[in-house]
Amino acid sequence: MCHRDTIELIYLRENRTEGMKKNNITLTLGQIATGGIIGLAGGWVCLFVFENFIWQVLLGDRVNHGFWVGLFLLISLVITYGVVIVGASVGMRFVSQKFGVDIPLRPLFSGAFLGPPAVVGLLALLNVPWEIFGKPNLILALLIPVLKTVAYLVSLPMRGWVSVGLPVEIWYVLAVPIGAIVGYRLELSQSARDIALLG
Secondary structure: OOOHHHHHHHHHHHHHHHHHHHHHHHHHHHHHHHHHHHHHHHHHHHHHHHHHHHHHHOOOOOOOHHHHHHHHHHHHHHHHHHHHHHHHHHHHHHHHOOOOOOOOOHHHHHHHHHHHHHHHHHHHHOOOHHHHHOOOOOOHHHHHHHHHHHHHOOOOOOOOOHHHOOOHHHHHHHHHHHHHHHHHHHHHHHHHHHHHHHH
């Protein structure tokens, strides 16, 4: 009797673990899809408003000095980026709540904010001008091959993507939700570590 109960408990635990894994995969895919779609839609709406209304109708030919053009362009970019980050993060939080997971917005915002710059960094690693370091002395002669290898390995997924000829813009769309997921999962693991240390 005891042996059979133990087997049933193990079976139930395995089923529960498999169900949790499936839920986690579904949740993650739902977050990426929702965050990507809302972020892209928010970016397109901001682009349309700024390009067709603010720049053409309100500003028009009134602003043609380099400083003011640069300032308004910076404001447009900051607002557009903010709308994309907030829209994607709120959408991802809504999806998470449907799965019974309540995620605070702060780690979502911070992760989503750092996603696109990470893509820029990966793209920059594709063609690093190593000759800018000048004539290699002994330290650089040892260091540069290591850095080249690390840069190649880190940028390998991007290299494969670009070599196939797929649009790089997809990475920017996916970078926001993936960055948000990484952000809140890192904070969860840090919180769990802190609790374990306190306990």
